[in-house]
Amino acid sequence: MNKLRNLAFAAAGLTLLAGCTNNPYTGEREAGKAGIYGGVGAVTGAVIGAATSSKKDRAKGALIGAAVGGAAGGGYGYYVDTQEAKLRQTLQGTGVQVQRNGDDLKLIMPGNITFASNSSDISSGFYPTLNSLVTVFKEFDKNGIDIVGHTDSTGSMELNQNLSNRRAQSVASYLTSNGVPAQRISSYGAGPSQPIASNASEAGRAQNRRVEINLRPQ
Template sequence: MKTRIALLAASVGIVALGACTTDPYGQPSQMSKTQQGAVAGAVLGGLIGAGESKQNAVKGAVVGGLVGAVGGSMLDQQEKTLRQQINNPNVTVVNNGQNLTVTLPESILFATDSAAVSAQGQNDLYTIGRNLNQYPNSRIQVIGHTDSTGSAAYNQDLSERRARSVAGILSAAGVATNRISTVGRGQAQPIASNDTVSGRAQNRRVEIIVIPTN
């Protein structure tokens, strides 16, 4: 029963957004990240509120939708600004409505088997750091990845050192250290096949995850 109430409450926020998901000709269009954030917030708020009462479920959906919309709007703005600031086509920015993922390949950050950031990599990271300072209401997770060449233990250590090096540059760019955390994933999370040269190159990367805090 509570689940049905939560879903009904969440639908209030979703229906309210329906008018925003059509183009000028009345045809369906893809939701913006702001709208996606509002829907996610409405669902979460409804589920939380349903634990208390039907009234709180609806209230939770409305409040959650507003909070989600604010977070999504901030991400939309930050994504747009960051794309304008970064002058490197090899750096990718993905906005999934909940966070931003900035991916930098090894080729622009490090020499082979090295954790020392290159000059080009430092320039890109300083640009990202300035952007993070423009949008301070977030926490940052820096994740290092490698391909499967070499031992798992070596790759794990390399990924951790690379994540720390990138975090160090962001800190040098003025990003508060208490906003940044680092983790190494080693070879555990490939995004392409390690059986090809191009696949291994894609797997050797550092991801900077920007997670809104309010």
């Protein structure tokens, strides 16, 4: 049993090392998401592999199970790691923020670069950024794309709800018209209901006027 446990942890350790990357801000070596998921998968696979093998083949079964489990566990994590890196590189200097939470990626596009005031017509200067997103979304085609429009609290609820709907739809329409499959995309407006800053100041209202694109596993 000790031998089996050691094999499982060794396999997990190898998977974690394979998933390690250098933190671009500190320069330190750290485990990436793929390595973490792969390590968990390796341990699970090792246990299952040993349990389903005969007594004399348990060590071999543990190693095979660890390899299969590690690959399966790390697969989507590695996919998101790569996609996140590509988005950060592509969107550098555009004003679009890239945030990650587990397997979900969020792109936050402030209103000052996307739409003119009280308009759902995409600003001409934002088209190059959207074109870059089209390219990335075609390359990484295993995500659902949820587009959400947001406003500040100035004006009536009805006005803000309609404006946020139209803005989200404008972005969705641009993506589909440039070859991103419509079945991957959903869009809706949240109006002023999901502020990320206080609406009591102009700076806060400017942050709340935004469009977000949420990328999630399909």
